[in-house]
Each structure stands twice: as C-alpha cells, then as structure tokens.
Amino acid sequence: MNIAYYRKLRGLTQEALAEKIGVDQTHISKIEVASVGISLDNLFRISIALDVPPSKLLEFRE
Incomplete structure (x- = not known):
C-alpha cells in the first residue's frame, strides 16, 4: 500500500x-507496514484525508 x-x-x-x-497512531503504523488489514471504511477515510483516490493507495509500487 502507498499510504x-x-x-x-x-x-x-x-x-x-x-x-x-x-483512529490511534499505532493503527496507522500497523496499516502502513501491513501487519493488520485495512477496512474499506478506513481505506476511504484515508483516501479522503490524503486527497488521493482509493485505487492509488492500492497500486503496486516498487
């Protein structure tokens, strides 16, 4: 993920x-390192907060 x-x-x-x-900061940390899954609700909230389409957050990046 690209969060x-x-x-x-x-x-x-x-x-x-x-x-x-x-959410708690530790939850964001865990999402960013993929140690927990992300709910669709949080994906959309993050998308809005970052002003980035949800699809961009899910794209593969090297």
Whole structure:
C-alpha cells in the first residue's frame, strides 16, 4: 500500500493522519507496514484525508 508514501508527500505524520480519520497512531503504523488489514471504511477515510483516490493507495509500487 502507498499510504505512507502519500502521507509523507502531504507532510503529515502518522499521528496527524490518525487524528484526521479517528483512529490511534499505532493503527496507522500497523496499516502502513501491513501487519493488520485495512477496512474499506478506513481505506476511504484515508483516501479522503490524503486527497488521493482509493485505487492509488492500492497500486503496486516498487
């Protein structure tokens, strides 16, 4: 997933993103390293918070 990439591109910390979508910072951290799955609800919330289409968050990046 590209959440960390777009989060950093927008100049947000994990804590700031977590606050925007209403979850704990540790949950964002776990999502970014894929140690937990992401719900569709949170995917769309993150998409809105980062102003990025959900499909961009799911694209393969090397």
